[in-house]
Amino acid sequence: MNAAPDNPNRLSLPGLLRLVVGRDLMLAMRRRADVLTTLIFFVMVVSLFPLGVGPETDMLRKMAAGVVWVAALLASMLSLGRMFLADYLDGTLEQMLLAPQSLSVLVLGKILAHWMLSGLPLVLMAPVLGLQFDMSAQALWVLIASLLLGTPVLSMIGAVGAALTLGLRGGGVLVSLLVLPLCIPVLIFGTGAVEAVSSGMSVSPHLLLLGALLVLASAFTPWVTALALRISME
Amino acid sequence: MPWFAWLSAILFAYGLYIGFFVAPTDVQQSEAYRIIFIHVPASILSMFVYLIMAGYAAVGLIFNTRLSSMMASALAPTGALFAFISLWTGALWGKPMWGTWWVWDARLTSELILLFLYLGFIALHASIDDPRRADRASALLAIIGSVNVPIIYFSVKWWNTLHQGATIKFTGTSMHAAMQQAMFTVLVACWMYAIAMALARVRSIILERERNTQWVADLPEVKQ
Numbered sequence: 001m002n003a004a005p006d007n008p009n010r011l012s013l014p015g016l017l018r019l020v021v022g023r024d025l026m027l028a029m030r031r032r033a034d035v036l037t038t039l040i041f042f043v044m045v046v047s048l049f050p051l052g053v054g055p056e057t058d059m060l061r062k063m064a065a066g067v068v069w070v071a072a073l074l075a076s077m078l079s080l081g082r083m084f085l086a087d088y089l090d091g092t093l094e095q096m097l098l099a100p101q102s103l104s105v106l107v108l109g110k111i112l113a114h115w116m117l118s119g120l121p122l123v124l125m126a127p128v129l130g131l132q133f134d135m136s137a138q139a140l141w142v143l144i145a146s147l148l149l150g151t152p153v154l155s156m157i158g159a160v161g162a163a164l165t166l167g168l169r170g171g172g173v174l175v176s177l178l179v180l181p182l183c184i185p186v187l188i189f190g191t192g193a194v195e196a197v198s199s200g201m202s203v204s205p206h207l208l209l210l211g212a213l214l215v216l217a218s219a220f221t222p223w224v225t226a227l228a229l230r231i232s233m234e
Numbered sequence: 235m236p237w238f239a240w241l242s243a244i245l246f247a248y249g250l251y252i253g254f255f256v257a258p259t260d261v262q263q264s265e266a267y268r269i270i271f272i273h274v275p276a277s278i279l280s281m282f283v284y285l286i287m288a289g290y291a292a293v294g295l296i297f298n299t300r301l302s303s304m305m306a307s308a309l310a311p312t313g314a315l316f317a318f319i320s321l322w323t324g325a326l327w328g329k330p331m332w333g334t335w336w337v338w339d340a341r342l343t344s345e346l347i348l349l350f351l352y353l354g355f356i357a358l359h360a361s362i363d364d365p366r367r368a369d370r371a372s373a374l375l376a377i378i379g380s381v382n383v384p385i386i387y388f389s390v391k392w393w394n395t396l397h398q399g400a401t402i403k404f405t406g407t408s409m410h411a412a413m414q415q416a417m418f419t420v421l422v423a424c425w426m427y428a429i430a431m432a433l434a435r436v437r438s439i440i441l442e443r444e445r446n447t448q449w450v451a452d453l454p455e456v457k458q
Binding site for chain 1: 350
């Protein structure tokens with residue numbers, strides 16, 4: 001950690017969080033291609049669907065939310081492998097485990113940075129893709145809200161999988177096998193919210209459940225990820 | 235261990251005999267309902283085995299006992315088998331009853347997730363070379379996944395969908411006595427099968443891991 005102050009004990013938890021997030025963001029900015037690949041993958045997967053199933057507007061409008069959500073899920077899987085790998089290879093992760101500060105907070109910082117780099121761009125890109133699928137304005141807003149609530153959960157659950165498979169052969173495929181089943185509830189409520197708009201029902205239950213998942217995940221997953229990292233680094 | 239296996243075989247034969255030949259034909263569902271004699275016990279077992287597996291995994295993770303982690307990894311394939319049988323027989327039952335092999339109903343979906351969780355557990359365990367690390371990493375996964383089991387169990391209550399609710403309740407049942415008898419016999423048979431298989435598998439795992447020790451070398455089967 002090149003930016004660590006001289007006396008680590010004086011570092012407050014929010015300060016620590018800011019430090020980790022800032023470091024990861026800076027590292028990512030040095031290699032912009034990695035971030036862009038994820039985004040381009042997302043756009044391409046979504047654009048492939050109209051080519052595959054045909055350009056009927058009615059059908060596209062119906063499946064838009066599902067397609068965007070599944071593509072977001074796959075795109076966030078794609079970048080999971082990088083979450084801890086670079087730090088693991090150059091020894092930074094070992095120093096983080098030894099650090100006097102709480103590992104959970106460090107992990108939370110890494111999750112936040114991962115979401116800013118792979119989740120947030122997808123959320124910002126989603127409305128444009130939604131327009132390609134001829135979604136209504138209201139459905140677009142709900143899609144953005146559901147993605148905003150849901151993509152952090154994907155990053156958090158993904159962090160557990162990434163930590164468990166750290167440094168394994170074929171970790172990339174394995175992490176999808178572990179993480180995808182656990183992400184199904186997020187997918188169901190995320191697409192359910194958009195579907196509720198088009199069928200004229202109330203949106204709030206779906207969004208509230210997504211919010212509940214977010215709260216639950218942010219309480220437990222940093223801690224579980226820290227445990228998994230300790231197991232992987234033994 | 236052979237006791238459990240024999241008991242399982244006898245009970246399977248007896249239970250399926252009652253189920254297929256003694257139990258009366260259902261008024262609405264005719265003969266096809268007899269699939270439940272396999273479907274229901276397999277589904278119950280697939281959930282129970284997961285809970286037991288997660289319990290063993292948790293004990294192994296917390297108290298660092300080697301045998302409980304081995305039991306967890308020995309139970310996983312049996313549980314996966316039951317989850318698969320449950321989905322398979324469910325599909326066979328769904329075709330004549332609901333007119334479709336598969337619906338995206340809450341209970342079916344969550345049972346499918348259970349199968350994926352078993353497969354993920356097995357895959358994670360298989361891909362880590364160091365057995366101790368494999369035990370601990372997959373134990374963590376098993377514990378996270380156990381969130382799913384109550385969701386499967388209560389899914390027919392929470393989401394009122396195509397899959398029917400529980401018929402057998404603690405307060406009494408609306409089932410014919412012979413049907414009940416058949417189902418419980420098969421259920422016990424499945425239990426015995428799961429115990430026999432897990433014990434057989436854990437025996438192999440112990441031998442495999444302890445292959446460099448003196449007591450394994452002293453075994454009569456190894457010596458000859």
